[in-house]
Structure formats: structure tokens, C-alpha cells
Amino acid sequence: MSEIENFLAMDGHGAFVWPAYGFAFLVLGVLLLWSLRELRSHERSLHKLRPQDPDAA
Amino acid sequence: MSRLANPNRFQKLSRRVLPWAAGLAGLCLLAGLGLGLFFSPGDYQQGESVRIMYVHVPAAWMALGVYTLIALASGLFLVWKYPLADIVARAAAPLGAGFTLLTLVTGSLWGKPTWGTWWVWDARLTSVLILFFLYLGYIALQNAFDDGARGAKSAAVLALIGFVNVPIIKWSVEWWHTLHQPASVIRLDGPSIHVSMLAPLLLMAAGFAAFFTALLLIRVRSALLARKIRALRLVQAAADPHIRGR
Amino acid sequence: MTRKRRRLVFVLSGLTALGLAALLILSALEENLVFFYSPSDLQTKTIGAEERIRIGGLVEEESLTRSSDGLEVNFRVTDLRTSLAVRYRGLLPDLFREGQGIVAEGHLQADGVFLASEVLAKHDETYMPPEVARALKKSGHWQEDPPEESEAE
CATH class of the missing domain: 2.40.50.140 (Nucleic acid-binding proteins)
Known part of the structure; x- marks a missing residue:
């Protein structure tokens, strides 16, 4: 078995370790993207309402 | 405290802190991942599945920490009526719910190879599941009322009531016989984790905390903008003769 | 100030009462909260x-x-x-x-x-x-x- 396969297999626990890390970064990623999108959309709305506002993008 | 409660001052501070928090989060998470996945040993009993701990434990700490923050902010909001306290609590809630879900799922993925089961109804696991439902209930209650002020108030009361669950989670493993093991890091006689495993764990924990801080600042900023937009729309509607005439 | 203080007292006493209630319930439930017997x-x-x-x-x-x-x-x-x-x-x-x-x-x-x-x-x-x-x-x-x-x- 190659070294990479060995690493991915995690001594037989790969089926538990990798989903755990995958899910962790899925959750963190979703929270990050969602929060950023919300901020962008609010910045755009504010820009439409009052372009000179310093908080508007 | 009251200085920070001023939204403008908060915004100024937040703009300065955000890049540092984001940078720290990226650095710590990368270093923690590197150490946790490549440069740390397996455990003498659990083998390689010990690596799940590096995401599970920081997520669990954050789940409890964020709830504590929400309860604290809710208390400030109820007593001193700081609007910013409500905004902070509201912005933190989905993040806390995310961390709690992550705790439950990664814990389950660790429990199967180690204990031999995905889930048991012991005091620790059950109280964490209750924490998850408290987060969901809090978010639902925030949005349940047409009158935003009433929603904020009832949600803050729920957050305070639910706070009893936090010490129960923390000490459940000592008060009752549970399947879940007692604390390894925060204990009176020092951590019972070898330093080669403690290092990635603490790095990941710092990364999670910095990530939460950065996201919280972003979300609070977003909420303050939303408030400004609502106020501007009201002013415009009042000035608009078509709308006023109706 | 006095209204704030009243609210503070209210919140703190509410929390204390709640904590006590939780303590009582938990000790009453002791039997069921134990996952296993030795x-x-x-x-x-x-x-x-x-x-x-x-x-x-x-x-x-x-x-x-x-x-x-x-x-x-x-x-x-x-x-x-x-x-x-x-x-x-x-x-x-x-x-x-x-x-x-x-x-x-x-x-x-x-x-x-x-x-x-x-x-x-x-x-x-x-x-x-x-x-x-x-x-x-x-x-x-x-x-x-x-x-x-x-x-x-």
C-alpha cells in the first residue's frame, strides 16, 4: 500500500476521521459564506438607498 | 461596557479587530490541521480515531462558550436595555447552533469506533442535544413575533432560563455515571493529554475561537446595517407622498 | 437607575430560583440520570x-x-x-x-x-x-x- 493510501486509511478509522473533518469544514464554510453574503447584500441595499453612506460598499 | 454598547464605537473597534481575528483563525486552523492530521501520533487505545477529537472538543467548547455569551448578552439586554447586546446575541446564535451540531456529529463519528455505538442517552450526550434544541428555540423565538421588541425580550428570557443547562453539561460526566469520559484538559490536576496531542487541540481551539470572533463581528456589522436600512426606508416612506397619501 | 436595579434584582433572583429548581429536579431524577450501575x-x-x-x-x-x-x-x-x-x-x-x-x-x-x-x-x-x-x-x-x-x- 502506498504511503498516501496508508494515510487515508487511518488504520481502518478513515471512514470516521474523514467524514468528521469534512463535516467540520462544511459547517464552518456554510456559516462563513452565509454571513458574508448577508453582509454584501445589506451593503448593496444601503448603497441603493444612500450612496454616500460610509458603511455602504 | 457601556462604552462598547455604542454601535458607532463598536463598529470602529470591530473594523480594527476583524482582520486580526480572521488572520489568526486562518493561521491557527491551518497549523492545527497540519499538526492534528500529519504530525501527531495515534492514541495508545483509540488509534487514529483520536484525531476526531481535534474538531470535536473545540466545537464543544465553542458550543458552551457561545451559549454563555448569549446568556450574558441577554442579561445585559434585559437589565440595561443595550440594543447592541440583543444584536450580539442574535448574531451569535446560528454560530453556536452550528458548533453544537458539529459537536454532536463528530462525537457520534468518534463514538462508533471507540465505544461501539453512534449514540447513547447518557447525561452528557442528552444534555448537549438539549443545548442544540435551546439554540433552535432561541432563534425561532427571536423571529416568532411581528413585534421585534417582544421577540427579543422573550428570546432573551429563554436564553437565561436555558443557561442552567450549561453547568449540567460541564459536570454531567462527574455527577452521574455516563458513557462519556470526564474532562481531560480543564481539570484540577492538569491535563491528562500528552503534549503531542494537546498542541493540535489547543491550536484548533484557538482557531475556532478566532473564527467565531471574526464571524460574529461580520454578523453584528451586517445586523447594524440592516437596522440602518430599515430606518432609512421608514424615513423615505414617510417622505414619499404616494405612500403617505394611501 | 432604580428601575434598572429592580430589573437586575428580578433577573438575578429569577436565575437563582431557576438554578435551585433545576438542582432539586436533577437530584430527584438521580436514578434515571445514571447511565449504568456499578x-x-x-x-x-x-x-x-x-x-x-x-x-x-x-x-x-x-x-x-x-x-x-x-x-x-x-x-x-x-x-x-x-x-x-x-x-x-x-x-x-x-x-x-x-x-x-x-x-x-x-x-x-x-x-x-x-x-x-x-x-x-x-x-x-x-x-x-x-x-x-x-x-x-x-x-x-x-x-x-x-x-x-x-x-x-
Whole structure:
């Protein structure tokens, strides 16, 4: 078995370790993207309402 | 405290802190991942599945920490009526719910190879599941009322009531016989984790905390903008003769 | 100021009352919140013949025997004061071995043997690399943690 396969297999626990890390970064990623999108959309709305506002993008 | 409660001052501070928090989060998470996945040993009993701990434990700490923050902010909001306290609590809630879900799922993925089961109804696991439902209930209650002020108030009361669950989670493993093991890091006689495993764990924990801080600042900023937009729309509607005439 | 103070007193006394209530409820529920009993608990408790319970403790050293087909195991679970004979047929978790903490679900038979339908491994709170564990054992510094059962009481 190659070294990479060995690493991915995690001594037989790969089926538990990798989903755990995958899910962790899925959750963190979703929270990050969602929060950023919300901020962008609010910045755009504010820009439409009052372009000179310093908080508007 | 009251200085920070001023939204403008908060915004100024937040703009300065955000890049540092984001940078720290990226650095710590990368270093923690590197150490946790490549440069740390397996455990003498659990083998390689010990690596799940590096995401599970920081997520669990954050789940409890964020709830504590929400309860604290809710208390400030109820007593001193700081609007910013409500905004902070509201912005933190989905993040806390995310961390709690992550705790439950990664814990389950660790429990199967180690204990031999995905889930048991012991005091620790059950109280964490209750924490998850408290987060969901809090978010639902925030949005349940047409009158935003009433929603904020009832949600803050729920957050305070639910706070009893936090010490129960923390000490459940000592008060009752549970399947879940007692604390390894925060204990009176020092951590019972070898330093080669403690290092990635603490790095990941710092990364999670910095990530939460950065996201919280972003979300609070977003909420303050939303408030400004609502106020501007009201002013415009009042000035608009078509709308006023109706 | 006085209104703020009144609200503060209200919130704090509410929290105190709530904490006390939670404490009372939890101590009343004690029985149900316990995930498993130790062998010593069973001596003072009366348990129905077919009542399903969980027991927990360490697998006693040199008590483990396997049937000839390898599917049935017999061992004793101990809390270092009393021990209980357990019989189990089925798959065991990887961590199962003598000296390991386990939790077994099943019922106590009339002959005093606990017939388990499920055996879970209980992990302790010590994490270390295998080399370190080996070195500690070799140098005689290995400390078997006293089982939680004795601490909890």
C-alpha cells in the first residue's frame, strides 16, 4: 500500500476521521459564506438607498 | 461596557479587530490541521480515531462558550436595555447552533469506533442535544413575533432560563455515571493529554475561537446595517407622498 | 437607575430560583440520570428479574474466557470492591479487553450472572501516544486510574 493510501486509511478509522473533518469544514464554510453574503447584500441595499453612506460598499 | 454598547464605537473597534481575528483563525486552523492530521501520533487505545477529537472538543467548547455569551448578552439586554447586546446575541446564535451540531456529529463519528455505538442517552450526550434544541428555540423565538421588541425580550428570557443547562453539561460526566469520559484538559490536576496531542487541540481551539470572533463581528456589522436600512426606508416612506397619501 | 436595579434584582433572583429548581429536579431524577450501575450499586438495589439495566466497571484481569466457537464471552466486571459475572454473545468493540472500562446492557439472571445483550467500551480521559504508554509501563510509572465508580460515591 502506498504511503498516501496508508494515510487515508487511518488504520481502518478513515471512514470516521474523514467524514468528521469534512463535516467540520462544511459547517464552518456554510456559516462563513452565509454571513458574508448577508453582509454584501445589506451593503448593496444601503448603497441603493444612500450612496454616500460610509458603511455602504 | 457601556462604552462598547455604542454601535458607532463598536463598529470602529470591530473594523480594527476583524482582520486580526480572521488572520489568526486562518493561521491557527491551518497549523492545527497540519499538526492534528500529519504530525501527531495515534492514541495508545483509540488509534487514529483520536484525531476526531481535534474538531470535536473545540466545537464543544465553542458550543458552551457561545451559549454563555448569549446568556450574558441577554442579561445585559434585559437589565440595561443595550440594543447592541440583543444584536450580539442574535448574531451569535446560528454560530453556536452550528458548533453544537458539529459537536454532536463528530462525537457520534468518534463514538462508533471507540465505544461501539453512534449514540447513547447518557447525561452528557442528552444534555448537549438539549443545548442544540435551546439554540433552535432561541432563534425561532427571536423571529416568532411581528413585534421585534417582544421577540427579543422573550428570546432573551429563554436564553437565561436555558443557561442552567450549561453547568449540567460541564459536570454531567462527574455527577452521574455516563458513557462519556470526564474532562481531560480543564481539570484540577492538569491535563491528562500528552503534549503531542494537546498542541493540535489547543491550536484548533484557538482557531475556532478566532473564527467565531471574526464571524460574529461580520454578523453584528451586517445586523447594524440592516437596522440602518430599515430606518432609512421608514424615513423615505414617510417622505414619499404616494405612500403617505394611501 | 432604580428601575434598572429592580430589573437586575428580578433577573438575578429569577436565575437563582431557576438554578435551585433545576438542582432539586436533577437530584430527584438521580436514578434515571445514571447511565449504568456499578456492581456495588447492585448489592444495595433490588432489581426485577427481567428488568433491563446497564452495569459498568472494569473487565477484571484474568477473568475473560471465550467459548470454543469464539462467539460467547464470559468475564467479570469489577469496581475494585465487588464484581459481577457477565455472559455475552455477539460483537465486542475494539477496545474491549481485560482492565478496560465497559458498560453492558442486559438483565440479571436468577443465577446471579448478568446476561448482556450489548457491550460498549468506556473510554477514559487519558490520551497518549503508544510509545509513551509503553515507556510508562516499562518504567513502572503506569498509573491505573481508579475507576470512576469509587470517585463518584
